[in-house]
Amino acid sequence: MKNPILFTLFYCISILSFAQEIKIVDKPITYDSNRVRLSLQYLKERHGIIQNTPTIQPKIIVLHWTAAKTFSSTFNAFNPAKLPNGDRKDIAIVSSLNTSSQFMVDRDGTIYRLMPENYFARHVIGLNYCAIGVENVGSADFPLTDAQLKANIELVKYLSKKYNIEYLIGHYEYTKFKNTSLWKETNPKYQTGKNDPGADFMLKVRNDVKELNLKGVPTK
Template sequence: MKYTLFCMSMLMLFACGTSQKIVDKPIIFDEERMQLTKEYLATRHGLIQDTPTIVPKMIVLHWTVIPTMQQTFDVFNPSQLPSRPDLATASSLNVSSQFLVDQDGTIYRLMPETTMARHVIGLNHTAIGVENVGGTADLPLTKAQIKANIWLAKYLSAKYPIEYLIGHYEYTNFEDHELWLETDDGYRTEKNDPGEDFMNAVKKGTQKLNLKAAPAKK
């Protein structure tokens, strides 16, 4: 029955006049990255698991502030974190996301949707990350990316029990929430991606999904 409902949902999604698709472009996920990811789940989230899998309940949107898809891919591809003093003390696992959206709206899947990616403090264990190429004054995010993020949110919500759609800048609103799992109370970074205008546009396009916004900041 569940599979039938999923198929019906996907048929409805693809019948809405969109030609959007996902291009698989996997980053390295070797034994080293597997082990580092399991260690991250244990040390940062307090979760001991045989596999680095997640049950997605949230979509977190980001911007890369990197000018091209390939340059972003090259940053995410290694298993170990390059020089990032603000993050290295927490883990040597490299940052990444499940999806990367180029300026023209092309969606790249960098890793399996239910494998943990390091992209948002406190919530990696339950969040699918979507990185968007750009985000600077010289290279702002595009309408094509807005449309792609809307499509992707619908696609993921048809497959998984997604409850929340948030921007990276909202992640600390989840402190004290049941989904928040971060063992170090002092480990935080300031974020403003992917911008409020971009988030509002994506949320407007996904209203019918009835996804929750981030909790109000306490």
């Protein structure tokens, strides 16, 4: 298309059309003053970032699985602002802020938005301050579905057109960002082992969003 004005108009219409096609159901978890306070504290103490609002500038999309079999069980786990007493001792040692993510995809492919997309969520060590998390109901023993695959592809495309997304990774790849400028975790020894959402799932998603030219793990 040689006419730059026509090209720009076509591009804008394409983005608007895609935004209208994707269906997202808003089902917010509790994001009260307590969660705001804990999120700001986490940003300061874990990422070394001081700010007045619990917002992020998304650069990374991180795909996860919930390790649970139902949407409701994970939603109920994410909903309290604080980790329940005695729960997740491996991460509770650094903060009482509960885990969460911006999105969760149910087994039938329904995309739920759990909070505003640019709000802070605790879902990936070292990168929360710039990462949008997408949880998928499932696990290694409860494989993710074709409907979830399709929904993740649509969501990655939607988010990449809306924000300045540079990276698309699986949760199991997050430690590859250590020793890069994006990694911001004040305790160099703090990390947990992850294998979600599986290498096969990530390969399928990446193959279907190749045109976005998103990076995977950093190359040294």
